[in-house]
């Protein structure tokens with residue numbers, strides 16, 4: 001099992017741009033505002049974890065393998081698949097690094113409520129709450 005992958009999962013599912021929190025000490029840099037650049041770097045890290053064969057694309061197979069690794073939880077699988085579908089902007093069945101970055105940018109813009117280019121802890125919390133819908137059907 002890939003420990004980093006496991007550690008990143010809940011945040012990867014909740015909001016991939018914020019996957020960096022997995023490596024933060026509790027109560028530490030977690031509360032530091034985050035720049036768009038950092039969000040992109042972190043999204044790139046997550047992308048590389050998902051890209052099991054390192055061909056520069058995350059495919060549905062790799063997403064499936066990831067879901068399996070997570071114990072085939074249908075809720076998690078559903079979210080990962082939804083994320084994958086959203087990120088696949090040109091609908092070729094693969095998510096490129098550029099597509100993953102674009103999605104991270106979009107997620108950042110959505111979360112940056114006051115558009116100052118930085119995510120405050122409040123903005124990040126609000127975004128995370130919003131990205132975890134109560135209804136798993138959605």
Ligand SMILES: [Ca+2]
Pocket residue numbers: 087088089090091092093094095096099
């Ligand atoms: Ca694509």
Ligand SMILES: [Ca+2]
Pocket residue numbers: 112113114115116117118119120123
């Ligand atoms: Ca802001």
